[in-house]
Amino acid sequence: MPEGPAPAPVSQRLRVRYAKRGRLRFTSHRDISRAVERAVRRAGIPVAFSAGFTPHPKISYSGAAATGVASEAEYLEIGLTEPRDPARVRADLDAALPPGLDILDVVPVATAPGEARAARPSAFADRLEASEWRIRLDGVSPGDAAAAVAAFMAAEEIEVERLTKKGRRTFDVRAAVSTIEPDRRAAEAADAPCAILRMVVRHSTPAVRPDDILTGLRQVADLAPPSPPLVTRLAQGPLDAATGGLADPLDPDRETGPPHGEDAATGVGREPALPGDATSADAVSA
């Protein structure tokens, strides 16, 4: 049976940061991956394909925000058969995607000269230690929100229960939260009465998701928002122990020269758990 010619090898890998905004926050991870594949074709980007009967474009995702959650910081990696100018790819891909799926940043993966190694998304996923979230709670007073946050931070441990793929599980949500605070200024500027929370949450197993934290807030302080919260992921990246903030995970690639330390480390075999829905939490490689 004919197998067809061997696919062209990857000669350049690009890491892409994209946003999922507005009504497109209702796309699922599968919706996004189909949209990106089509956009890549429409934009004429020379994506590499896997071998085999049903070749797949080499596009891999590092964790994905859940359906319904907006994000300013989602990441994917594309393998190209011919090198392209990252700035052009950013513009072309963005133009080929529907408004609301927006390409923010494209950087070539730093590799040793002349060496194009197999994609190892887990190495990149390891840089995504935590996420910064913004949660808008319509109809909640800023005062109630502040009180709930204070009670949350004062607790040692907050056990919540959730249905996971492995059945009902109980886990602590407090430990994963490195900072959480109400954003009064943003709430005052909003178009309707609301409270806005900002927080940095470490990626752990099981993943602590924004709605788990809301469950926690409800448990410790009876905070019960009258309408569904509007959740946005603002950033992902390495956690800066000193500031409690997040660094840009693409920075190591921006530095020219030999590959970065952790790129060479053995990140394989460890499944990084990221926020987002359970199915899309793992790095999905094409």
Added chain:
Amino acid sequence: MPVESIFPRLEPLLPRVQKPIQYVGGELNSQIKDWDEADVRWALMYPDAYEVGLPNQGVQILYEILNERDGVLAERTYSVWPDMEAVMREHGIPQFTVDAHRPVGAFDVFGVSFSTELGYTNLLTALDLAGIPLEAADRTGEHPIVLAGGHAAFNPEPIADFIDAAVLGDGEEIALAITEVIREWKAEGRPDGRDGLLMRLAASGGVYVPRFYDVSYLPDGRIQRVAPNRPGVPWRVEKHTVMDLDQWPYPKKPLVPLAETVHERFSVEIFRGCTRGCRFCQAGMITRPVRERSITTIGAMVDQGLKESGFQEVGLLSLSSADHSEIAEVAKGLGDRYEGTNTSLSLPSTRVDAFNITLANEFSRGGRRSGLTFAPEGGSERMRKVINKMVTEDDLIRTVTTAYENGWRQVKLYFMCGLPTEEDADVLAIADMARRVIRAGREATGRKDIRCTVSIGGFVPKPHTPFQWAAQCDHETVDRRLRALKDALRGDKEYGRAIGLRYHDGRPSIIEGLLSRGDRRVGKVIRAVWEDGGRFDGWSEHFSYERWTDCAAKALAGEPVDLGWYTVRERDEVEVLPWDHLDAGLDREWLWQDWQEAVDGTEVEDCRWTPCYDCGVCPTMGTEIQIGPTGKRLLPLSVV
């Protein structure tokens, strides 16, 4: 008057429903036009879930053609799932379009595309959510004209009370013509209101307005007469036929959804119509004659469609795609053009001959040869003569042998059960055929992993076919025959394990039969079912046979007719059929003669390759067969 988007009210509710993305719109190549700049506004609906409705070609074509015109606006709407329906009712959100989220009730025309009758209850949900009175008679000047199209519109009588008008046949030209009539009527200040507009449409002879026709019945329940009830309304309404498909190369910019849908490919219709004359096939009868799209237009449409969409697969659509006069050249041309680009081609052809395999080989260049589909439709030679599926068992065996020799490992065979004159033996013959197929495959390849899947659908007699007079087979008989077939295959030690059997129980076909050949009295049944919660009848998890039989019994209690009368009863030549005043061009006498020949097992040829046998369509409709070969080549366009 400005019409506001309901999206701000909808958005906070979306986290509460399944797959919210289907209600959000924003598909690539979708468009939003300015409301106030449009003189005529269409809301187009496919009355099934978004995942089924979005890929629908009919709606996409009309959407694009209408939006291309200045002063015309078209948006789309689909059936909402029951969870969304509940949320919308709770919050008073009306049926909305997915483009600009405008309320359907604000448009001039609400055009609904029925490729199957099983969407009728969904029509009622949409009307009700839109705030449009269910019965056409209760509507006023502020409500849209509810217009049905698609294949089921060739007998819209069961939904006659709920629609204002129906259009038979190809929609491209008539949709534009209707638009012009509405534009003029509005410009003149809407003379005589709603009836004035419907009257203008009806007088043209190309739009059916059920309310302008009275149906009278005989004491035994049969129809006595269908007659216009006001002057200026023609006795018969004709179907529309687009001649020269090259002039209508749509869709040019296919809609690409974010949500997952049943078809993720760019489809091009390579011809319309089919004259093979399969007697069970309504589509073949009502879309005559054959009109091919030329190889050059096909080549250009594929090129543009892929560039505009980014799709990775091309489907060449028609009722029997392998019959295109230049299909080999099309297949080879596309195969060459897209070699090495990971673009796959598919051809939904089920023709049973070796040529089909040559094509399939071309279409699977470099790919896996997993499964090939053939449709003998009838298990025994006799049965195939009755339905005019001209293929012998030896043909089939030769064809599958070639398929297996060419590396195909699995063959799918399509059949129908419950065909007119069918006996148990005809259905059991399917088992013999499947055994012979496996035996031939094993001999041809020397392999043991040869497989064959037998797929069986229940036959439903359809209007405008020679079987329109036939008694539908009752579901007990269908189920008994299928059980016997299953037992025969399961008991087969040698071949049984290599043969897969797929079938559904016969009960849904009875309801489909009621809706297909029903008359206006069936409207009461549909309404009762809908009021009882009936939705999404094409989905087995939503369909309830008991609900339909209970509601039919209640709704028809005062009538001399019942479910069985509509379905398992044979009609005689003189009976007035509910759709006799709707003209598909087919000569009634020819259809009757073909029905008689069916019972005798006499076959009829294809008029593409043999002389015209006077089915009536071409002279009545002023149409002609349009086929190649053109001798031209697919343009060797460069690939992106």
